[in-house]
Amino acid sequence: xxxxxxxxxxxxxxxxxxxxxxxxxxxxxxxxxxxxxxxxxxxxxxxxxxxxxxxxxxxxxxxxxxxxxxxxxxxxxxxxxxxxxxxxxxxxxxxxxxxxxxxxxxxxxxxxxxxxxxxxxxxxxxxxxxxxxxxxxxxxxxxxxxxxxxxxxxxxxxxxxxxxxxxxxxxxxxxxxxxxxxxxxxxxxxxxxxxxxxxxxxxxxxxxxxxxxxxxxxxxxxxxxxxxxxxxxxxxxxxxxxxxxxxxxxxxxxxxxxxxxxxxxxxxxxxxxxxxxxxxxxxxxxxxxxxxxxxxxxxxxxxxxxxxxxxxxxxxxxxxxxxxxxxxxxxxxxxxxxxxxxxxxxxxxxxxxxxxxxxxx
Numbered sequence: 001x002x003x004x005x006x007x008x009x010x011x012x013x014x015x016x017x018x019x020x021x022x023x024x025x026x027x028x029x030x031x032x033x034x035x036x037x038x039x040x041x042x043x044x045x046x047x048x049x050x051x052x053x054x055x056x057x058x059x060x061x062x063x064x065x066x067x068x069x070x071x072x073x074x075x076x077x078x079x080x081x082x083x084x085x086x087x088x089x090x091x092x093x094x095x096x097x098x099x100x101x102x103x104x105x106x107x108x109x110x111x112x113x114x115x116x117x118x119x120x121x122x123x124x125x126x127x128x129x130x131x132x133x134x135x136x137x138x139x140x141x142x143x144x145x146x147x148x149x150x151x152x153x154x155x156x157x158x159x160x161x162x163x164x165x166x167x168x169x170x171x172x173x174x175x176x177x178x179x180x181x182x183x184x185x186x187x188x189x190x191x192x193x194x195x196x197x198x199x200x201x202x203x204x205x206x207x208x209x210x211x212x213x214x215x216x217x218x219x220x221x222x223x224x225x226x227x228x229x230x231x232x233x234x235x236x237x238x239x240x241x242x243x244x245x246x247x248x249x250x251x252x253x254x255x256x257x258x259x260x261x262x263x264x265x266x267x268x269x270x271x272x273x274x275x276x277x278x279x280x281x282x283x284x285x286x287x288x289x290x291x292x293x294x295x296x297x298x299x300x301x302x303x304x305x306x307x308x309x310x311x312x313x314x315x316x317x318x319x320x321x322x323x324x325x326x327x328x329x330x331x332x333x334x335x336x337x338x339x340x341x342x343x344x345x346x347x348x349x350x351x352x353x354x355x356x357x358x359x360x361x
Contacts, residue, residue, distance in 0.1 A: 001094050004358055008101055013052055016045040048100045055093045062086045102353045107208040108174035113274050114147075114165045114206060118155065119182065121200025126155025128185045128311075129202045131334060133163050136176070138336025145169025150270060151257040164257075166209070166270065173208045175338075178345045180206045181308035188314065197314060201307075207277040216276045224248040225268070230259035245271045254278055323348045 019042040022028050028035055065086065068079035116132050118125035140147050146168040153161040167176070184201045192198065210216065230244040244259030245267040256278070258271040310319045316330045318341065325344050327333070333341060 001098070002358060005098065005101060005354070008357070009048070009052065009097055012045055012100060013049055016042060016049050019045070045100075048097060051093050051096050055090065055097070058086050058090050058093065062090070098354060099350070101357055102350055105174070105177075108177075109171060110173045111166065111168045111209040112172045112176060112206050113150075113209065113277055114167050114176070115162075115204070116160065116164075117162045117203050118160065119201040119203055121185075121198065123155060123157045123159075124185075124187075124189045124198055125200040125202055126159035126161050127157070127189075128159065128183075128200050129161070129163065130155070130159030131185075132183060132202055132204065133160060133165070135334050135336055135338070136167075136179075139338045140167055140169065140172075142336055143169055143171070143175070145172055148260055150260050150274065164274070166274075173206065175342055176206050177208075178342060178349075179204050179308075181306045184307060184310045186310065186312045186314070205281075207274070207281050210273060210276040210280055216279055218249075218272075218276070222250050224250060227264060228259075243267060247271045247275055249275055249279070252279065252282075320345065 019038055022038055023035065023042060028038065062083065065079045065082045068075045069083065114133075114136060116129045116136075118129045121128070137147050148166045148168070150164045150166055152163045155161050182201055182203050184199060186197055186199050188195055189198050224247070226246040226248075228244050228246060243264045244257065245264060246255065246257045247268075248255045254275060256271045256274045258267040258274070260267065260270065306322075308320060308322055310321070311317075311330060311334075312319070313330065315328070317326060317328050318330050318333055319326045320341060323344060325341070327340060329337070329340065
């Protein structure tokens, strides 16, 4: 670990000690709001302090083991084994500590809107959109998240021309925020008589649901609202009333729909939430583009025009182009085992953020 990063960790350790003293002062204890806020910060740093204390003990044990190793004899072999264990524990502790230095994304705990749209490839692109939605749905199920389809436009031969869903669950954005971009598929369509491989594409967008504390104010004059009869599943009541909602944001031309709920009021609320999330994400993407214009790594940038991944079915291969990750486990991934793709992306982003901290120090 570099001296710069170690200094930052020592600063956080000193802050933890300072918070402990503040929480013991009567004026803080009597101010419930301040006491709760400082208590949360204190608790959030406790794991770091515990890891730093454990690391100090590991380093003392390492020094003792090295002395035994230099002495030779029967104890040298035991010392060598202990050193191997201590080196492994040291690496694990340092990784946990460094995680506290990475800037936290306040949106990580939010629910998301998942949007999948078929691109080039006609029917095959729509089928692939259906495969992607099934993949994300299975992953959500493994995470115990809830998936609700808000609107869908089915392909003529299956799949989706477009499907928009709300995914509700702790950490949904933190795990799926790397999925925004163009997903390309290479496979032989069922209708291909010659056995030729076709290439199709879909775009995926992951939008964090807007937080109530930073709600966007919209001018009612900028909105056009239409009601219509839902066409999907949902029972007789859904299909017999004009409960579905379509909202057009006139300045930007963004159109959102929701026909999932039986209540027109609930559909309107969901559609407004999606609209605000899209507008917020457009602004965030502008800022991110300005900040990352000089960066080579774009992991997690959310750029929908960027080709991020290729799914090659004949070879059973998935390639993530952002970090040159290639896995020959396509069937497992399409069945919802996305962690083997997501975890390397998170690690790469983590490493890039630490490198930026080093340069800034």
